[in-house]
Amino acid sequence: MNNRVDRLRPLLFENNIDAIFITQQENRRYLSGFTGSAGSLFISQEKSILATDFRYVEQAKTEAPGFEVVQISNGISKWFPDLIAELAVQRIGFEETAVSYATYIELTSSLRERKENISLIPCKRVVESLRAIKDEEELNYIEKAATIADAALEEILPSVEPGISEQELAWRLETRMRQNGSEVMPFQIIVASGTNAALPHAKPSMKKIIEGEPIVIDFGARVNGYSSDTTRTICLGKGDTTFNRIYDIVLGAQLTAIETAQAGMTGEQIDTLARTVIEQAGHGNNFGHGLGHGVGLAAHEEPRIGPGSKDIIIDGMVFTIEPGIYIAGWGGIRIEDTIALRENSFNILTKTRKTWR
Amino acid sequence: MNNRVDRLRPLLFENNIDAIFITQQENRRYLSGFTGSAGSLFISQEKSILATDFRYVEQAKTEAPGFEVVQISNGISKWFPDLIAELAVQRIGFEETAVSYATYIELTSSLRERKENISLIPCKRVVESLRAIKDEEELNYIEKAATIADAALEEILPSVEPGISEQELAWRLETRMRQNGSEVMPFQIIVASGTNAALPHAKPSMKKIIEGEPIVIDFGARVNGYSSDTTRTICLGKGDTTFNRIYDIVLGAQLTAIETAQAGMTGEQIDTLARTVIEQAGHGNNFGHGLGHGVGLAAHEEPRIGPGSKDIIIDGMVFTIEPGIYIAGWGGIRIEDTIALRENSFNILTKTRKTWR
Numbered sequence: 001m002n003n004r005v006d007r008l009r010p011l012l013f014e015n016n017i018d019a020i021f022i023t024q025q026e027n028r029r030y031l032s033g034f035t036g037s038a039g040s041l042f043i044s045q046e047k048s049i050l051a052t053d054f055r056y057v058e059q060a061k062t063e064a065p066g067f068e069v070v071q072i073s074n075g076i077s078k079w080f081p082d083l084i085a086e087l088a089v090q091r092i093g094f095e096e097t098a099v100s101y102a103t104y105i106e107l108t109s110s111l112r113e114r115k116e117n118i119s120l121i122p123c124k125r126v127v128e129s130l131r132a133i134k135d136e137e138e139l140n141y142i143e144k145a146a147t148i149a150d151a152a153l154e155e156i157l158p159s160v161e162p163g164i165s166e167q168e169l170a171w172r173l174e175t176r177m178r179q180n181g182s183e184v185m186p187f188q189i190i191v192a193s194g195t196n197a198a199l200p201h202a203k204p205s206m207k208k209i210i211e212g213e214p215i216v217i218d219f220g221a222r223v224n225g226y227s228s229d230t231t232r233t234i235c236l237g238k239g240d241t242t243f244n245r246i247y248d249i250v251l252g253a254q255l256t257a258i259e260t261a262q263a264g265m266t267g268e269q270i271d272t273l274a275r276t277v278i279e280q281a282g283h284g285n286n287f288g289h290g291l292g293h294g295v296g297l298a299a300h301e302e303p304r305i306g307p308g309s310k311d312i313i314i315d316g317m318v319f320t321i322e323p324g325i326y327i328a329g330w331g332g333i334r335i336e337d338t339i340a341l342r343e344n345s346f347n348i349l350t351k352t353r354k355t356w357r
Numbered sequence: 358m359n360n361r362v363d364r365l366r367p368l369l370f371e372n373n374i375d376a377i378f379i380t381q382q383e384n385r386r387y388l389s390g391f392t393g394s395a396g397s398l399f400i401s402q403e404k405s406i407l408a409t410d411f412r413y414v415e416q417a418k419t420e421a422p423g424f425e426v427v428q429i430s431n432g433i434s435k436w437f438p439d440l441i442a443e444l445a446v447q448r449i450g451f452e453e454t455a456v457s458y459a460t461y462i463e464l465t466s467s468l469r470e471r472k473e474n475i476s477l478i479p480c481k482r483v484v485e486s487l488r489a490i491k492d493e494e495e496l497n498y499i500e501k502a503a504t505i506a507d508a509a510l511e512e513i514l515p516s517v518e519p520g521i522s523e524q525e526l527a528w529r530l531e532t533r534m535r536q537n538g539s540e541v542m543p544f545q546i547i548v549a550s551g552t553n554a555a556l557p558h559a560k561p562s563m564k565k566i567i568e569g570e571p572i573v574i575d576f577g578a579r580v581n582g583y584s585s586d587t588t589r590t591i592c593l594g595k596g597d598t599t600f601n602r603i604y605d606i607v608l609g610a611q612l613t614a615i616e617t618a619q620a621g622m623t624g625e626q627i628d629t630l631a632r633t634v635i636e637q638a639g640h641g642n643n644f645g646h647g648l649g650h651g652v653g654l655a656a657h658e659e660p661r662i663g664p665g666s667k668d669i670i671i672d673g674m675v676f677t678i679e680p681g682i683y684i685a686g687w688g689g690i691r692i693e694d695t696i697a698l699r700e701n702s703f704n705i706l707t708k709t710r711k712t713w714r
Contacts, residue, residue: 094458096462099458101454101457104458203392
């Protein structure tokens with residue numbers, strides 16, 4: 001953790017700020033180790049302060065030994081100027097996408113009242129850019145999560161028969177992942193069958209699964225806060241010709257992207273590798289989302305792999321590759337793996353087989 | 358749902374706005390019925406628009422029949438001015454605590470570029486104030502959730518023996534609630550035993566539970582998005598004299614608050630009813646959080662029942678009453694029920710017994 005704060009400090013110079021005020025939950029956890037749901041970090045070149053309330057003070061001291069823990073109460077406009085004063089700095093960065101309009105107004109007016117010569121500077125993706133590069137410990141947690149998820153799908157699928165509801169299938173999968181050591185699900189499992197599978201983000205319904213229809217299963221396990229993310233599309237019994245045709249296009253697109261991606265490409269370039277395959281098969285309009293996203297403490301984080309993404313994919317990043325084709329009134333197919341880029345090699349962490357048909 | 362939008366429209370006049378832009382997830386669901394994780398509502402006196410992306414358009418049409426569904430893509434600064442232009446209004450309210458500083462800046466500059474004569478007006482607690490008063494359908498869901506949670510605790514506790522870990526106990530409780538019909542947990546179950554119980558928001562650990570120590574169990578079920586919230590503190594075998602003494606103080610404080618609360622009191626006044634009992638017993642400093650909070654689509658919502666709260670507690674509100682005493686190095690006791698105020702009567706929805714000792 002100290003190492004992470006050390007990596008952050010040069011970024012304060014780069015952003016022309018003397019200190020940074022962190023409230024975003026995963027950023028807070030990443031830098032400090034503190035897992036509570038409320039608290040703020042103040043990090044300058046000299047100091048590392050974690051401010052939290054009564055409920056979390058003891059936990060913060062245990063989890064974040066590298067930080068000076070300060071107990072706060074009352075509104076933020078009361079304690080914020082005091083903490084800032086203690087840092088003895090002038091330009092304080094804040095996370096522009098994590099701080100609400102209301103909080104920003106409250107902070108600026110509390111500083112104005114104190115007539116402090118302090119500026120609040122909006123900052124973008126400072127900690128997120130650090131989080132995008134995983135260290136060995138983080139990679140290890142994601143690998144563990146992937147292994148738990150892989151095993152759970154293998155274990156439950158033999159017992160899945162036509163007539164089971166989407167919700168029941170999702171619950172069996174969740175139960176098995178939890179029993180195998182996963183923490184609370186990083187995101188709600190998607191089980192979308194038949195025409196429901198045409199909705200990329202369908203929620204499991206009471207609909208019963210029948211033979212021959214596509215069943216999209218999108219799921220992840222979580223270990224020490226770190227997620228995995230897998231999608232498989234399966235079919236009970238024989239799929240129709242549409243299923244087989246679409247499946248092969250999506251699988252081809254996914255494997256092409258994984259096999260031809262290169263370190264140093266942008267997110268857009270990697271997206272194009274898969275998108276071209278789908279477009280050439282005449283389904284460009286049926287693939288309406290990006291190809292993938294980073295995975296870590298958040299189930300969706302940097303880098304973004306999709307149209308317009310200028311994120312450079314480099315060593316240490318962990319992300320999904322998940323092309324899909326969605327056809328209203330029929331269903332959809334998506335195939336997704338979590339990939340780690342290590343020493344110029346794209347390693348697939350989620351190893352569940354793709355031959356469930 | 359239409360009825361909810363009808364209740365909202367007079368509030369637009371009160372806030373001196375022509376339309377309101379809603380992004381906060383529970384507010385969006387409450388007004389529209391749309392359960393997706395991304396989307397925005399635009400509500401004027403004449404129009405109800407739901408803007409969402411590719412992933413959710415079909416779902417939005419099904420779930421939110423009272424809204425005109427508009428598909429959006431690209432950044433918010435691209436589609437926001439178009440939608441605003443369609444409303445043909447001048448003063449647009451936005452949720453000041455839900456819109457980030459970055460989004461606010463993006464929206465104002467996109468409007469400025471178009472040279473539209475449109476103002477963005479920060480609004481506070483507009484939809485939240487509606488959500489605080491539950492209708493019969495909402496109350497019904499919360500009651501169902503409470504019944505599921507009650508039954509689950511009754512069902513699992515006989516099998517709980519010394520040596521079980523906090524995590525295992527939490528998992529048994531979650532499994533039972535889910536099997537009994539709960540959706541995904543509204544918040545992570547707390548099981549905090551022994552000295553861990555001194556942390557009001559402890560997470561379940563691998564610590565094994567032993568006889569005689571306090572075990573705080575804080576849990577809720579969820580039905581159609583609506584939560585219940587219960588805490589019981591139990592003890593395997595005989596509690597020590599501290600346990601019994603503290604338990605009786607906390608229970609006395611809780612029952613006093615429930616029995617003497619009156620419709621029309623402020624959140625602060627109801628808090629004081631319980632706090633006075635705990636202070637008089639010499640433990641005022643060991644009760645460091647508010648007495649309670651509203652429960653509904655969010656596990657924590659309006660009203661706030663605690664020091665300084667001016668929220669008036671009126672008919673239709675559903676909230677918790679949860680005093681606690683926390684003693685570092687020993688543990689803690691908290692007892693919590695979800696209460697509905699209906700026709701001047703404070704009805705306890707969570708009926709699990711308080712005599713687990």
